[in-house]
Amino acid sequence: MDTTRFKSKGFYIPGIITLIIFAGLVTLPLFGSLYNVILITTLLMYANLTVSWVLFSGLTGYMSLATAAFFGVGIYASALFLPITGAELPILVVVLIGGLASSIIAFGAGALTLRLRGIYFTIFTFGLVVLIMELLNWWELSVNKILNRYIMLVDNNYIFYVMLGLFVLVMLTFFFIRRSKFGLAMRSIGENEEAASHMGINVTMVKIVTFAISAFFMGATGAIWATKLSYINPHEAFKVLISFLPVLMAIFGGMGHIYGPVIGAVIFAYLQETLQTKFSEIYMLSFGVVLVLAILYMPHGLVGLIQKVWRRISGGKRVHT
Amino acid sequence: MLEVSNLNAFYGNIHVLWDISFTVKEAEIFALIGANGAGKSTLLRAISGLLLPASGTITFLGQRIDHLSSNEIVELGLSHIPEGRKLFTEMSVRENLEMGAYTKPAWVQKAETLKWVYEIFPILKEREKQLASTLSGGEQQMLAMGRGLMSRPKLCIIDEPSNGLAPRLVLEVFKVIKSLRDQDITILLVEQNVKHTLETADRACVLENGRLALDGTCQQLLDSEHIRKAYLGL
Secondary structure, eight states: OTHHHHHSGGGHHHHHHHHHHHHHHHHHHHHSOHHHHHHHHHHHHHHHHHHHHIIIIIHHOOOOOOHHHHHHHHHHHHHHHSBSSOOOSOHHHHHHHHHHHHHHHHHHHHHHHTTSOTHHHHHHHHHHHHHHHHHHHHIIIIIIOOSOEEBOOOOHHHHHHHHHHHHHHHHHHHHHHHHSHHHHHHHHHHHOHHHHHHTTOOHHHHHHHHHHHHHHHHHHHHHHHHTTTSEEOHHHHOOTHHHHHHHHHHHHHOSSSTTHHHHHHHHHHHHHHHHHHHOTTTHHHHHHHHHHHHHHHOTTHHHHHHHHHHHHHTTTOSOOO | OEEEEEEEEEETTEEEEEEEEEEEOTTOEEEEEOOTTSSHHHHHHHHTTSSOOSEEEEEETTEEOTTSOHHHHHHHTEEEEOTTOOOOTTSBHHHHHHHHTOSHHHHHTHHHHHHHHHHHOHHHHHTTTSBGGGSOHHHHHHHHHHHHHTTOOSEEEEEOTTTTOOHHHHHHHHHHHHHHHHTTOEEEEEESOHHHHHHHOSEEEEEETTEEEEEEEHHHHHHOHHHHHHTSOO
């Protein structure tokens, strides 16, 4: 494991920076404007999805496009249990329901399909998004005769704190899994699945469990995010773009380091927010350009680039092996 | 120690293993010889739980293992060192070895086993921190074997260890295999290098077109006309 890296003094500087950022985030609603609170809630939402995605796909190498499915299931949990009038369950319980529902679906879908490899698994996960959306659409229109569901209004600061709490949880989970024996098993599956099973790893179990953990955070994030949306319907809840953005953000940030997906998500989401408001006609186009440049010139993402520059500044004493 | 009886296996509709029966005794090197496509690898996949046999039984240490999954089989003490090494190339040598000790009983004695493996392959200790992909072919084969030993196996299946190695290294690999037997580890060796194998192993069987063609002690096989003609070119 990477214990040597963490033991060296390089561990303290990121640790202190993390603490400062965390302190800033916790106190943000006290001094920040409402706009900033909402903006950072959005950034955290993307960070949660990206880190959850990397937690499964980055380590095992199974590219999942089911993010939108789990996120949407979370959103729908809120729509069902937090209606605009007469909500009976506390918000945090609904967030938990959103997460659990997603991980149950991930568990079932994983048990069925995680023996598929490569592109077949990816296609299936993408199909899952469409499948759940169409099922819900049919159920709403034909059975319930409902077009839109209206969701309870929640204070922005409260949403922010729940999102932040989820962010801390997903980061801790990611951090500890990466360094654990379980994380080692996941990496070995990502590298060579057959060899991993020769090592005595129950590869199917490891994959399914991780898929479910990752889905839990996606669902929980969706559930709290839904309270910002005021109304939803299946098409609003299951946007395919949500499946692709975390992949792009993770590539952009770099998956080799725990901070990579976070940095990628934050910068990417910030760009998206600002470009969308200022240059709404070309924002998708500029995204594409940024991504192509990122893949061409930063194969290990932003974090990889930073590490490279840092090594050059520090005289290349710590050669990467 | 390992008993395979009347084993039949299919890939889809294709019958690849026909009524295979043999027994591997404790603390011996048992060799499985055969040309490309004879069904050697399929047989190994069936033994280590990656392929479900259509009929027949596989017994390991008195326990049926033909319906167990590969991770359960590893835990019983059967280690499979796969053909083509199949290393975790983006992990360090040390991490590769640690992965080998993944099962619970092996994980507990990981440090001790690691010392033992480093004694057998001192080069791995030197290369400890390097990524597996940076090793030479011979070192990679040693790492694959070391990783397989990390699970503290009672029976070790070694698939084509001499594949792609320089002649000098082939001799070294066979020497190590012999030394493992001397430490009471039973070896099921699969090889195309028939001459060296028959000189190293105690007993052997020959697989041809998915059927068992011959079996016996290595001396018997070396003397057999069929082996001399078809495999040794004499």
